[in-house]
Amino acid sequence: xxxxxxxxxxxxxxxxxxxxxxxxxxxxxxxxxxxxxxxxxxxxxxxxxxxxxxxxxxxxxxxxxxxxxxxxxxxxxxxxxxxxxxxxxxxxxxxxxxxxxxxxxxxxxxxxxxxxxxxxxxxxxxxxxxxx
Amino acid sequence: xxxxxxxxxxxxxxxxxxxxxxxxxxxxxxxxxxxxxxxxxxxxxxxxxxxxxxxxxxxxxxxxxxxxxxxxxxxxxxxxxxxxxxxxxxxxxxxxxxxxxxxxxxxxxxxxxxxxxxxxxxxxxxxxxxxx
DNA sequence: GGCAACTAGTTGCACAGTCAACGATTGGCC
DNA sequence: GGCCAATCGTTGACTGTGCAACTAGTTGCC
Numbered sequence: 310x311x312x313x314x315x316x317x318x319x320x321x322x323x324x325x326x327x328x329x330x331x332x333x334x335x336x337x338x339x340x341x342x343x344x345x346x347x348x349x350x351x352x353x354x355x356x357x358x359x360x361x362x363x364x365x366x367x368x369x370x371x372x373x374x375x376x377x378x379x380x381x382x383x384x385x386x387x388x389x390x391x392x393x394x395x396x397x398x399x400x401x402x403x404x405x406x407x408x409x410x411x412x413x414x415x416x417x418x419x420x421x422x423x424x425x426x427x428x429x430x431x432x433x434x435x436x437x438x439x440x441x
Numbered sequence: 442x443x444x445x446x447x448x449x450x451x452x453x454x455x456x457x458x459x460x461x462x463x464x465x466x467x468x469x470x471x472x473x474x475x476x477x478x479x480x481x482x483x484x485x486x487x488x489x490x491x492x493x494x495x496x497x498x499x500x501x502x503x504x505x506x507x508x509x510x511x512x513x514x515x516x517x518x519x520x521x522x523x524x525x526x527x528x529x530x531x532x533x534x535x536x537x538x539x540x541x542x543x544x545x546x547x548x549x550x551x552x553x554x555x556x557x558x559x560x561x562x563x564x565x566x567x568x569x570x571x572x573x
Numbered sequence: 574g575g576c577a578a579c580t581a582g583t584t585g586c587a588c589a590g591t592c593a594a595c596g597a598t599t600g601g602c603c
Numbered sequence: 604g605g606c607c608a609a610t611c612g613t614t615g616a617c618t619g620t621g622c623a624a625c626t627a628g629t630t631g632c633c
Contacts, residue, residue, distance in 0.1 A: 381612070382612085429448060502581075537580090
């Protein structure tokens, strides 16, 4: 019996996560779509925006892979799209010429600033009402 | 300040959900893939399995839409795939001939029984270690 | 009966995602 | 130096998903 209820609780918790995730994701997409962005796009923009510009750190792409829940290839294409839209710029990494640096353009930075409140608002709306 | 920390907490909570969702989803996929199923497929199978067989209820498809986080069209195709694999059967609903009934075949039921422990095990492994 | 509004499910199309294979570069080891 | 393994990023082929448009069936109203 104890096992059964533990299992049930696990199952419920999973359903809960699934539901919150789906609803929130969907809302973010809906809020950002008018600006030509999807949820993943925003996430990358957001990471780049909070990154110190004068960072001198690693070649970015590799750096991003660990932080977004996306395969390397998906990320590559995503960056390609952002670049095509003039939101980011790619440049080869001098020290390790396999690597690629990714940086926000002014346009990318301003778009991020524009949509950040929208995303936050969705988060507030969808996550706040959650169980206490 | 209070506003900022509240925002930060929201942001963290969202990142948390994103991370748990991605990791768990990925693991479920990985566990079920050898059996020819994805996470969504399992979810539908699971709902059908826990449904009372002699239910006399509505036409199922409509019933399912509300329970999985999938568009109606995605669900339609998913059921199509399951049917092609002989796991479920579609039949027209006599009372409302627009509707379609979906039911597990014996093969579908046994496959569900086979993979259920795998999914549970993943849930236990991924969700249990979560914050306390 | 006949027409309009609605609902159930499927399908065409476009797009974002994964996996596997690839080209380029680096680093270790002989 | 020369070779092999590992790493970084991109690309090709394929799959699953959502939106919009569609067909088929139902309900209500005249």
